[in-house]
Amino acid sequence: MDIQLTINDISLKVPEGMSILDAAKTVNIDIPTLCYLKLNEMHYNNNIASCRVCVVEVEGRRNLASSCSTPVASGMIVKTDSLRAIQARRAMVELLLSDHPKSCLTCAKNQDCDLQSLASELGVRHISYEGEESTFEIDKSSFSIVRDPNKCIRCRRCETMCNEVQTVGVYSAVGRGFNTVVKTAFDLPLHETSCTFCGQCIAVCPTGALTELDQVDKVWKALNDPNQFVVVQTAPAVRVALGEEFGLEPGTIVTGKMVGALRRLGFDRVFDTDFAADLTIMEEATELVHRIQHGGRLPLLTSCCPAWVKFFEHQFPDLLDIPSTCKSPHEMLGVLIKSYYAKSLGIDPKTITVVSVMPCVAKKYEAARPELAQGAETADVDIVITTRELARMIREASIHFDHLKDKEFDHPLGESTGAAIIFGATGGVLEAALRTAYEVLTGETLEKVEFEALRGMDGIKEAVIPIAGRDYRIAVIHGLGNARTVLEKIRAGEINYDVIEIMACPGGCIGGGGQPYHHGNMDILAARAAAIYREDRAKPLRKSHENLAIISLYKDYLGEPYGKKAHQLLHTSYTPRKKI
Amino acid sequence: MCDTASPNKFVQKLDDYIDSLTYKKENLIGVLHYAQEIYGYLPDNVQWHIAQKLDIPSATVYGVVTFYSFFTMIPRGEHVVNVCTGTACFVRGAEKLKGELENQLKIKAGETTTDNLFTLETLRCVGACGLAPVMIVDGKVHGRMNEAQHINEVLAKYRPEI
Numbered sequence: 001m002d003i004q005l006t007i008n009d010i011s012l013k014v015p016e017g018m019s020i021l022d023a024a025k026t027v028n029i030d031i032p033t034l035c036y037l038k039l040n041e042m043h044y045n046n047n048i049a050s051c052r053v054c055v056v057e058v059e060g061r062r063n064l065a066s067s068c069s070t071p072v073a074s075g076m077i078v079k080t081d082s083l084r085a086i087q088a089r090r091a092m093v094e095l096l097l098s099d100h101p102k103s104c105l106t107c108a109k110n111q112d113c114d115l116q117s118l119a120s121e122l123g124v125r126h127i128s129y130e131g132e133e134s135t136f137e138i139d140k141s142s143f144s145i146v147r148d149p150n151k152c153i154r155c156r157r158c159e160t161m162c163n164e165v166q167t168v169g170v171y172s173a174v175g176r177g178f179n180t181v182v183k184t185a186f187d188l189p190l191h192e193t194s195c196t197f198c199g200q201c202i203a204v205c206p207t208g209a210l211t212e213l214d215q216v217d218k219v220w221k222a223l224n225d226p227n228q229f230v231v232v233q234t235a236p237a238v239r240v241a242l243g244e245e246f247g248l249e250p251g252t253i254v255t256g257k258m259v260g261a262l263r264r265l266g267f268d269r270v271f272d273t274d275f276a277a278d279l280t281i282m283e284e285a286t287e288l289v290h291r292i293q294h295g296g297r298l299p300l301l302t303s304c305c306p307a308w309v310k311f312f313e314h315q316f317p318d319l320l321d322i323p324s325t326c327k328s329p330h331e332m333l334g335v336l337i338k339s340y341y342a343k344s345l346g347i348d349p350k351t352i353t354v355v356s357v358m359p360c361v362a363k364k365y366e367a368a369r370p371e372l373a374q375g376a377e378t379a380d381v382d383i384v385i386t387t388r389e390l391a392r393m394i395r396e397a398s399i400h401f402d403h404l405k406d407k408e409f410d411h412p413l414g415e416s417t418g419a420a421i422i423f424g425a426t427g428g429v430l431e432a433a434l435r436t437a438y439e440v441l442t443g444e445t446l447e448k449v450e451f452e453a454l455r456g457m458d459g460i461k462e463a464v465i466p467i468a469g470r471d472y473r474i475a476v477i478h479g480l481g482n483a484r485t486v487l488e489k490i491r492a493g494e495i496n497y498d499v500i501e502i503m504a505c506p507g508g509c510i511g512g513g514g515q516p517y518h519h520g521n522m523d524i525l526a527a528r529a530a531a532i533y534r535e536d537r538a539k540p541l542r543k544s545h546e547n548l549a550i551i552s553l554y555k556d557y558l559g560e561p562y563g564k565k566a567h568q569l570l571h572t573s574y575t576p577r578k579k580i
Numbered sequence: 581m582c583d584t585a586s587p588n589k590f591v592q593k594l595d596d597y598i599d600s601l602t603y604k605k606e607n608l609i610g611v612l613h614y615a616q617e618i619y620g621y622l623p624d625n626v627q628w629h630i631a632q633k634l635d636i637p638s639a640t641v642y643g644v645v646t647f648y649s650f651f652t653m654i655p656r657g658e659h660v661v662n663v664c665t666g667t668a669c670f671v672r673g674a675e676k677l678k679g680e681l682e683n684q685l686k687i688k689a690g691e692t693t694t695d696n697l698f699t700l701e702t703l704r705c706v707g708a709c710g711l712a713p714v715m716i717v718d719g720k721v722h723g724r725m726n727e728a729q730h731i732n733e734v735l736a737k738y739r740p741e742i
Contacts, residue, residue, distance in 0.1 A: 060600050083598075169638075169640065170637070172637070172639035172640050172642060172643030173643050174639075174642060175646045175647070176646070176647050185627075185628075185637065185639040185641070186624045186627070186628075186638070186642055555648055580628070580638050580639075
């Protein structure tokens with residue numbers, strides 16, 4: 001049933017149950033918001049009305065109504081731009097600022113902060129309120145995420161993301177009144193909780209309360225160390241998002257400029273994580289065939305995503321035998337740079353620094369995992385920076401990004417196929433695996449390489465793909481909450497699959513916690529995904545097993561896929577962890 | 581904290597209580613009440629145990645415990661002395677009673693004596709306004725507590741005999 005109401009003298013009809021905020025949007029009336037965030041594609045809705053910024057005047061109502069949480073009613077007369085509403089909004093922001101550090105200039109979120117832009121939009125020129133300011137300890141315990149509760153505005157977006165979408169449940173509002181703040185259980189440092197470091201809390205945090213652990217200085221130091229041979233690699237999802245940091249349209253592919261920028265920054269070699277994505281396909285597909293032939297446990301779960309890996313270690317420690325033992329692609333490339341490539345150059349792996357540029361903050365934690373190293377001194381990957389941090393370095397070096405000439409990745413660990421680039425979007429790993437599995441198992445050429453059923457933003461996608469007389473039951477999942485739903489059914493023996501791809505972040509790596517901030521605009525994720533598939537189509541080779549550099553890697557160095565040497569270098573093991 | 585096992589002493593009792601509930605997650609506050617009754621307070625590992633048993637995040641449990649002033653994470657004494665500071669008691673000298681108790685026990689409200697015998701707290705109205713001012717020791721109401729001597733006599737009943 002439609003409801004008839006008036007907003008700013010405009011008469012409109014909207015469906016029952018709609019909020020005033022959404023109703024206003026239908027007639028192009030914007031109401032400022034701060035804590036409110038709705039991401040339909042992720043089934044994420046934070047409308048707890050804690051910030052009171054979206055208040056509007058409703059005729060006949062004594063107090064102002066928060067438009068994000070107040071449903072429309074028949075005959076309602078709403079004023080969004082009355083003096084009272086505007087003054088109340090400004091007062092709310094001033095109150096928030098009165099208990100907020102005024103260190104905007106040096107804040108990691110400077111110019112990317114919702115509170116800052118709101119204060120500017122509302123014309124806050126001074127803060128009328130003075131009083132006590134919170135003093136909480138900053139948590140830098142983890143390798144991935146920095147928590148500064150002093151900058152927390154109690155909007156609880158992170159809590160909604162962590163508890164409801166990801167079902168990890170690390171955060172809760174703790175205490176009451178002025179002392180309320182979003183914290184972990186028992187004030188534990190993040191490193192000691194079940195946090196997966198997916199970084200989605202960072203992606204939705206409106207202020208600088210949650211940011212990545214900045215490693216930019218470490219990279220500069222390595223680049224300026226004459227004794228270090230510094231090699232960089234970039235993940236597939238970085239090249240379709242980095243341009244946004246320099247004002248380019250979302251979905252602009254900047255692969256060539258990105259490589260050019262990395263060369264200008266002084267990296268000795270610029271390699272592509274896509275090479276290792278092709279390698280992952282070779283290893284994982286062989287592992288699947290091996291499990292099927294030897295009666296191993298199914299389903300095989302992909303293991304490219306470090307947040308997902310940490311999630312199952314905490315939440316499903318009884319199922320540790322089902323994920324693939326493959327290291328994630330950047331770890332594979334790291335170990336190959338320090339073994340295969342170091343050998344070919346004749347240099348000591350200890351003098352090589354491997355830097356990964358990732359759309360992800362969990363990769364920072366992953367790189368520090370002790371088992372992902374060859375001995376105590378040689379980690380597979382030394383430093384991980386996010387897409388955002390790379391952009392920061394490019395700006396720090398005063399490089400004119402849009403004037404850069406397109407450059408190519410270095411040979412041989414920069415060679416890749418279209419199957420590798422699609423790792424960046426949800427469904428990509430399995431689509432890439434199917435392209436190879438089909439040809440290997442049937443001996444025929446796969447004419448149509450696109451598997452449309454595996455693409456798109458549905459949280460759980462299923463398909464049955466017949467190959468060489470066997471039906472492969474596959475599922476593609478993104479978002480950890482969706483993963484939990486399926487894993488619980490697997491644990492209970494209710495459903496069976498042969499292989500499942502799981503990515504922690506909604507949309508896959510293109511929506512990673514280290515990507516340029518989307519500020520709630522989901523069209524940006526769609527544009528990035530489209531760019532990923534465009535880049536795939538433009539590649540001359542689109543199947544991992546056709547990658548010539550991969551073929552010679554196996555021939556010259558590794559031997560058989562899933563063989564002894566491959567096991568030693570490219571595979572890993574998992575640790576059961578406690579649920580906090 | 582979570583590496584230490586839950587205190588076994590009462591864990592069976594707590595588990596039995598949780599098992600007896602039809603709605604478990606929904607009854608978090610009730611479970612916390614019960615746990616505080618048997619443990620005297622809610623240490624981290626008890627909260628963690630409840631979180632596992634109810635299949636909810638520990639952070640959620642911690643959030644609830646820190647929200648309600650009734651719940652405490654600090655061990656309490658063997659006997660809990662409460663002073664009513666509700667309106668009737670307030671008018672009839674609750675502040676004086678509280679001061680006298682602080683004086684005799686040598687602690688402030690919210691604290692526990694060094695011998696762990698008494699914890700002093702305040703609460704609001706137990707419905708015994710006719711007896712104001714009242715103090716409540718381990719749930720038993722003692723009324724018309726105006727005299728220092730009288731207060732001392734009540735406390736003495738809870739002290740071990742020498």
